[in-house]
Amino acid sequence: MSELSVNHLLGIKYINEDDIQLIFKTADHFKEVINRSIKKVPSLRDITIANLFFENSTRTRLSFELAEKRLSADIINFSASSSSVKKGETLIDTVNNILSMKVDMVVMRHPNPGAGVFLSKHINASIVNAGDGAHEHPTQALLDCYSIREKLGDVAGKKVVIVGDILHSRVALSNIFALKKLGASVKVCGPKTLLPKYIDSLGVGVETNLRKALQWCDVANMLRVQHERMDINYFPTTREYTQQFGLNKTMLDSLDKEIVVMHPGPINRGVEITSDVADSKQAIILDQVQNGVAIRMAVIYLLASKINRDEN
């Protein structure tokens, strides 16, 4: 198989295992490219990409931007804080205005879940979801699974625990979909207030004791506590959260086996993960960031190759 089954990357839910494997295989080649002294290929010379960020982002935006530049695409950037969205323009109008400037692809982060899906039904461009509310963040899940594959050889058969704020996390949902599609076993771990009510329907295990969860797993993905999405108090104090669900070096060293520690960033050092864990050999946090560029290059390359030249 050499082609994606979809024209947009809206979520992991909408793609299949073959798509994921194709993205990984393509990312392998791009990983080699970005480690050359000249890190650029001319594939997307005639493609223009708009990065629409209706919500703050540092890592993801830089990673997408770098991926696009490495592929030689032309890019325009847009952030909601400095735009006409503040003046009351609708999403479709904003995007259609941008598309009328001959843009082929849209990378969008939006605070509302389903914004990407909605847009894909109304506009004529390839869309990559860079995070929509608490819904999905597909490229993050892809790069997480890719990093596991790189570190442990394969994702199938591995045991992965996702720790922390599952309720507000698009990273958690996309990761669960991707890991399950690739044949891994998944458990979530966190305070009951931060676990979604119907989490069982996703086919994942639930564990509220961090030590037990870590004893079980090969990989621990430590999520950030998203204070900005919490309108009420989900746990008494940050300190209590850290005591129960924070990963420290003492606990990591006391486990029977060496597990891999991941974090999608940004890290709240001393909350969900201590500094000595984040900087330890077992943490692959910076590998995740590097792989992010390769994965995003692969996604953009594969989607761009499906854009019909005649339509432009």
Add this chain to the structure above:
Amino acid sequence: MSQKVLLNAKEVQIALHRLACQLIENHDTFTDTVFIGIQPRGVYLAERLKTLLETDYKLKEIKLGYLDITFYRDDFRRNDKTLEANKTKINFIVEDKKVVFIDDVLYTGRSIRAALTAIQSFGRPSDIELLTFIDRRFSRHLPIQPDYRGRQVDAINNEKVRVCWHENDGEDAVYLIKN
């Protein structure tokens, strides 16, 4: 579909030896020379020539890299299918080296055009030569000609030349395939 044998195993072997000797004439000890096999099918020929030069002609280890040109091609989005990449493996610097591109069939010249761009990501070679096993005459789209050729072939557009290598296809042979 019909096919005609252009070269049999023995003729392939003779052509390989001739190419090896021509390379020695120009590159002597190969100290500043590197081989670049063009992915996917140029690498078999490159491996063959390297082994031949090292065993039969007693040359010291010749540097060989694989170059994939997929991301440099000029037909991105012009095909129905997504172009699938292969592995690039160049573990040396080509700066100031004499580079020999090795590919199995030279047809339009577009692959070599892409390879000329791609190799620049690995440094600035002192010069670049092109070795091709089959040179399809009169079919070039670009002003690119080989420095070494195994055999020149006149094939019309709906004909295809297929080079088979023992390690991949079970036999050494060159076929002309008509649809």
